Structure formats: structure tokens, C-alpha cells
Amino acid sequence: MSTKEIELFFDVGSPYSYLAATRIEALGARVGRPVRWRPFLLGGVFKATGNTMPAAVAAKARYMMADLARWAASYDVPLRFPSRFPLNTLRTQRALVAAGRSSGPEAIGPFALALFHAYWADDRDVSSDEVIADVAAACGLDGAAILAEAGDPACKEELKRITDEAIERGAFGAPSIFDGDDLYFGNDRLGLLEERLRA
């Protein structure tokens, strides 16, 4: 790992991961830092840390809908709350790892953004093989090859390893953004991160 990278640990099923994902490349460009996209499994993070999703408290869940709409308006990105939520993103996150394994790490970011858009703007079931292959194809990737790779034990193991690494480094939710050892949790910390990187 180069210390100059910004690492974004994300899960396609997380709305605040989506929001951060739409901004992270522009932020990296402004401060002259490359972004390393790191798909992990948020469910595994919650299980290991005893954390819960914000939607677990009823009043928080209601507020989250307004909050997400405000961020989307502020960022000028589409956001329609998915009809399937929460989604089991195990297959999705494995497919993202698979894309990195078969096409190189630079394939992960564009594929992730396309999956985020499919789920958070177009309400598609990004846990299904059909949608994963379709979105992969739209990104110029080989959907069938990615799905085959996603089922490989080595790929499954890599997703688990990335998730464990994030937990080990202090993550308890998504998105978790690292500047070296320093964790910034949440889309709402991008401002503080940029302030730090400019300092």
C-alpha cells in the first residue's frame, strides 16, 4: 500500500457508501491522491463489532430518508430508496473483488459506481447474477468471467480478508475511508478528510 492512497472501504448495499462513492474520485483529484476502491462486506463488519445499521432504530430510520434526500440534492445525484433493502450483497461484493482479480484494481471503481447507480438510482436487484453480469457488460467487463471468478474459493477468501483487515484497522461501518492509519467514517466526513489532506 502506498501511503499516498485514499482507501475507500464500501458496500453497494450502504446508502452513505453510495454518496461517498460519487465524490471520492473528484476529492482525490483535488488533493492529488489516487483512490483505492476496497469492496468489503458490511454485514461482516456489523457482526464483528456489535454495531447495527442506523435503520435499526425507528426514529433514525425515518430521519435517514430525509437525510439521504438532502445529501443527494446537495450532491446533485439521483437517489431512489430501493424496494429491496437491506440487500444481501455477498454476491455483489464478491463480484467486485472478482473484477479486481480478473481485470486489475482499476476496474473496481467504475464497476462499483455502476452497481451503486443500478441499486440506488434504478432500484435494480444488484445481488442477482443477471443484473451483475448486465452491469459488468455495460462497464466493458466480461460478466460471465466475473461471476465464475466470484464463485472461486480464492475470491471468497479475498473478500473475507479485506473485511477482516478493515475491522482490524478500526472500521465499524460503511463507508470507511483511510488516509494511512487514519479512519474517516461516513460520507459526512469527506469534508474533514479533504481539509486534512490540504493541510
Next chain:
Amino acid sequence: MSTKEIELFFDVGSPYSYLAATRIEALGARVGRPVRWRPFLLGGVFKATGNTMPAAVAAKARYMMADLARWAASYDVPLRFPSRFPLNTLRTQRALVAAGRSSGPEAIGPFALALFHAYWADDRDVSSDEVIADVAAACGLDGAAILAEAGDPACKEELKRITDEAIERGAFGAPSIFDGDDLYFGNDRLGLLEERLRA
């Protein structure tokens, strides 16, 4: 309630309430809105909503220390994590309500800021009558009268009523900031709030 007010529901025991409190008057001045300071009891909000303090998850608690230090640096305000935490702020919050009852609502903001500073910068026990009276005096208020008023059943009832009102309107934590019916939760939503109020 005038619809032009920004209402800040806060608890002196909450670090993100402290951070928001240091910025809210300047924000209000920038957008031409008066601020209404509304002391409530965060413990009561947690109990009613089933929410928990962020520090309840170990990894979150560790992160919170770094996060608070970053915000304090960004805002250029002092912040030393108190040796007594969490603090039972029932007496403190009642004293704030009492100040409003005996000296008028405009007394609450300056008194709150002084109590926040005593706890979050000077590590003083702001749940003790001695410190409450001392801080009140430094704000030009009558400490003995405020403590007497804080013990009055009507004052206790008013704190309970403010807390219930916040819960009724959707609050689940602190600070809870309202622009009319619209809740903004957390110091980290001041940016979105200001964006909205300028629009």
C-alpha cells in the same frame, strides 16, 4: 414558535452538542435567523427511542476520540475529553431551564456555552451545584436563585416537556436542530442546514 427560528435541542453531556453549540449563533447570524436554545435530557431521548450513545460500540468509541479532536481543530475550539463521562446531566439541564424561567430565554445560550466550556474544555463537574452556581455567576446570573428554581417541580416538569416534545418531533439523539418541522441531527449536519437556509 416563530417559523423563522432555528431550534437547537442540546445536552451539555453530549460532545457533538458542544461542537454545534460553538457554531450555531454564527450560522444563525449568517442566514438571518435567531437561535432558540432548548435544553433537553439526552438520556430520556435514548430511553424513549431505543437509541444508544455512540460510545456503546467499542470501535466507535475509539474512533469518536479522533473524530472529536478533528472537529475541534477544524472549528478552532478547545476540547479535552472529560474525566467524568458519561455524566448525569439532569441537574445541569434543569439549571438551564431554570435560567430561562428566571432570567428569560435569552439567558440560556450564554449560560449553555459557559457550561459546555466548563465540561468540554476545563473538565469541571457541571453536574455539581457548586460548579453550576459558579458558572452562572460568571455569566452574570444569580446561581443560588437558579439552583432553587432548578429544584422546583414546575421546572423539572418543563425539562421533561421539552424532552418529550423533541421525541414527538422525531429526535433520537443530540444535538437535534429543527428548521420548523425539519430535523437536522448532529453537528455534522450544520453544513446541510446552512445550505438549505440559504436556498
